[in-house]
Amino acid sequence: MSGPNIDSPKAGQSGNLFQRLSAHFPSDPASALFAELSDGRRYSYKDVLDVSARFANILVELGVAPGDRVAAQIPKSIEALMLYLGAQRAGAVFLPLNTAYTPTEIAYFLEDATPRVFVCAPESASELAAVAASAGARLETMGVYAPSAGETEGDAAKRAGSLLARGLAAPSDFNDAPREDDDLAALLYTSGTTGRSKGAALSVRNLYSNAMALAAEWRFTAEDRLLHALPIYHVHGLFVAVNVTLAAGGSLIYLPKFDVDSVVKTLPRATAMMGVPTFYTRLIDDPRFTRDVVRNMRVFISGSAPLLAETHRAFEQRTGHRILERYGMSETGMNTSNPYVGDRRAGSVGFALPGASVLVVDPKTGEHLPVGEVGSIEVRGPNVFQGYWGMPEKTAESFRKSGHFITGDLGVIDADGYLSIVGRDKDLIISGGLNVYPKEVESLIDMLPGVVESAVVGVPHPDFGEAVVAIVVPKADAELSETVVIEDLKSKIAKFKQPKRVFFADSLPRNSMGKVQKKNLRDLYAKTF
Numbered sequence: 380m381s382g383p384n385i386d387s388p389k390a391g392q393s394g395n396l397f398q399r400l401s402a403h404f405p406s407d408p409a410s411a412l413f414a415e416l417s418d419g420r421r422y423s424y425k426d427v428l429d430v431s432a433r434f435a436n437i438l439v440e441l442g443v444a445p446g447d448r449v450a451a452q453i454p455k456s457i458e459a460l461m462l463y464l465g466a467q468r469a470g471a472v473f474l475p476l477n478t479a480y481t482p483t484e485i486a487y488f489l490e491d492a493t494p495r496v497f498v499c500a501p502e503s504a505s506e507l508a509a510v511a512a513s514a515g516a517r518l519e520t521m522g523v524y525a526p527s528a529g530e531t532e533g534d535a536a537k538r539a540g541s542l543l544a545r546g547l548a549a550p551s552d553f554n555d556a557p558r559e560d561d562d563l564a565a566l567l568y569t570s571g572t573t574g575r576s577k578g579a580a581l582s583v584r585n586l587y588s589n590a591m592a593l594a595a596e597w598r599f600t601a602e603d604r605l606l607h608a609l610p611i612y613h614v615h616g617l618f619v620a621v622n623v624t625l626a627a628g629g630s631l632i633y634l635p636k637f638d639v640d641s642v643v644k645t646l647p648r649a650t651a652m653m654g655v656p657t658f659y660t661r662l663i664d665d666p667r668f669t670r671d672v673v674r675n676m677r678v679f680i681s682g683s684a685p686l687l688a689e690t691h692r693a694f695e696q697r698t699g700h701r702i703l704e705r706y707g708m709s710e711t712g713m714n715t716s717n718p719y720v721g722d723r724r725a726g727s728v729g730f731a732l733p734g735a736s737v738l739v740v741d742p743k744t745g746e747h748l749p750v751g752e753v754g755s756i757e758v759r760g761p762n763v764f765q766g767y768w769g770m771p772e773k774t775a776e777s778f779r780k781s782g783h784f785i786t787g788d789l790g791v792i793d794a795d796g797y798l799s800i801v802g803r804d805k806d807l808i809i810s811g812g813l814n815v816y817p818k819e820v821e822s823l824i825d826m827l828p829g830v831v832e833s834a835v836v837g838v839p840h841p842d843f844g845e846a847v848v849a850i851v852v853p854k855a856d857a858e859l860s861e862t863v864v865i866e867d868l869k870s871k872i873a874k875f876k877q878p879k880r881v882f883f884a885d886s887l888p889r890n891s892m893g894k895v896q897k898k899n900l901r902d903l904y905a906k907t908f
C-alpha cells in the first residue's frame with residue numbers, strides 16, 4: 380500500500396469535498412477503509428467510490444441539486460458515512476442530526492434548514508413523516524444494513540430502508556458536482572444560548588483544510604487504523620475522525636458506539652483513537668485496560684470537553700501514553716493541538732494549528748492580552764465557518780472586524796505559547812462531550828404549571844464530566860416533584876439535555892443587576908454526584 384499524498388501540494392486543491400479527500404486515497408483501491416467488520420465484510424476504498432456514487436445518484440434522482448441540504452438522523456453505520464460522502468459528491472450540504480433528538484427538536488432543524496431530503500431511521504418514519512412534510516422535505520429511511528443468515532443482499536437492503544432499496548438499482552459511477560472553496564459542504568447545529576439553535580455553515584475549504592492540517596499534525600498515514608467509537612453526527616466523530624482518516628488513506632475500526640468491552644477487545648489492533656474525556660475515564664476505571672492492550676497504539680487524542688489533568692496523569696501511569704488534547708468546536712473545526720512530538724501538557728490544549736490564528740483578548744475591547752492573562756479566545760483561519768445559517772446579525776455579532784471569531788471560551792496562553800481553556804463566557808454545559816444550553820432546558824421547565832422560574836447548571840460528574848441539574852422555584856400551592864419535571868421533559872428534549880437531578884428552592888440567588896448567579900448554584904450542588 381502506498382502512503383498518503385498529504386505532502387503533495389497539488390493533490391486535493393479543487394473540486395467538491397469528496398474529490399479533494401479522494402485525491403489522498405491509497406493508490407491500491409483494494410486497501411480497506413473499514414477494517415475488521417463484525418459481519419465479515421471487507422470494505423475497501425473501491426467500495427467507498429462505488430457506494431458513495433450510488434448515494435450521489437440516488438440524491439440527484441430525488442431532486443437534490445448542488446447547494447441543497449440533505450439532513451439525516453440515522454444510526455451509525457457504514458452506509459451513513461457513504462451517504463455523507465454521496466451528498467458531497469452531489470454538491471449537497473450535509474446536515475447530520477443527533478440520534479437522541481425528539482421530533483419537536485427535529486421539526487425546528489428541518490424548518491430552519493429546509494432540506495430537500497430528510498433521512499431518518501425506518502422505525503422513526505411514522506412519527507417524523509408530518510414533521511418532514513411540513514418542512515417540505517422528502518422523507519427517506521435508512522437503518523443499519525445487516526444481512527441475516529441465508530438472506531439475499533437485496534432483501535437485506537430493502538429491510539434497511541428506502542435509500543438502500545433505491546441503491547440496488549443506482550449506478551456505481553457518478554459525474555461529481557463541481558464545488559468551489561467557499562461553497563457549503565455541511566451545516567452543524569449548535570444549541571442556541573437564546574433558545575434558537577444556530578446552524579454553523581461550513582464550506583468545502585473549512586472541512587478540507589482542517590482535515591489536512593490535522594492529518595499532518597498528528598502524523599496520520601495509510602498504515603493507521605483508527606478506533607472509531609464516537610457518534611457521527613458531531614464534528615468530532617465525522618469531520619475530525621473520518622475526514623482525517625480519509626485524508627491519510629488510512630482505515631477505521633468502526634464500532635457502533637463506545638463501550639469499554641468492545642474497546643478493550645479492539646484496541647490491540649488499533650494504532651490511534653479519538654475520544655471525549657468520558658471515554659478515557661471509563662477506560663482507566665476498568666482493570667482490563669492495560670499496557671498490553673495498547674501495545675500497537677501510536678496516539679490517543681482527546682477533545683470536545685475538558686480533560687482533567689488528573690485523568691491525563693492517571694492515563695499515562697496506566698499506559699505509558701500521554702493523551703494528546705486538542706480544542707475545537709462545530710463553528711471552527713479544530714483550532715489548537717498539543718504537539719505530536721514534544722511536551723503534551725496536561726490541562727492545556729496546545730498551540731494554534733498551522734494556518735490558524737488563535738488569540739486571547741480582552742472581551743470588551745478586543746485588545747490582545749499579555750501572556751498569563753485570562754481572556755476571550757478568538758480564532759481566524761481557513762477552518763473558521765462561513766456564518767450562521769440564515770442569521771446574518773448573529774453572524775456579524777460573532778466576528779471581530781479583523782475576521783476573528785469570538786468562540787465564547789475563556790483561555791490563557793503561557794510563556795511557552797500553550798493555550799489552556801479556563802472556562803466559558805457562554806452559558807454552556809458539556810455532558811459526556813455533548814453541549815447543552817441551559818436556556819433551552821429552563822424555557823421548557825418554566826412552561827410547566829406550578830413553576831415560577833428555574834435555573835439549569837452543570838455540576839461535576841465522575842462519568843460525564845458535567846451533569847445537568849435543575850433548580851426550580853415552585854408556586855406556593857404547586858404539586859411539583861422531581862419526577863414530574865423529569866417526566867415532562869422526556870418527550871421534549873434529547874436525553875443528554877434532561878436534568879439528572881431536580882432540586883427545589885424558595886428563590887434563585889441573584890446579583891444586584893438581577894442576573895441569576897449560576898456560580899453560587901454550581902458551588903451549592905457541586906457534590907451532587
Ligand code: AMP
Pocket residue numbers: 569614615681682683684685686704705706707708709710728786787788800803809812813814
Ligand atoms: P462542539 O461545538 O459541540 O464541538 O463544542 C465546542 C465547545 O466544546 C468549545 O467551544 C469548548 O467550550 C468545548 N471544548 C472543545 N474541546 C475542548 C477541550 N479540549 N477542552 C475544553 N473544552 C473544550
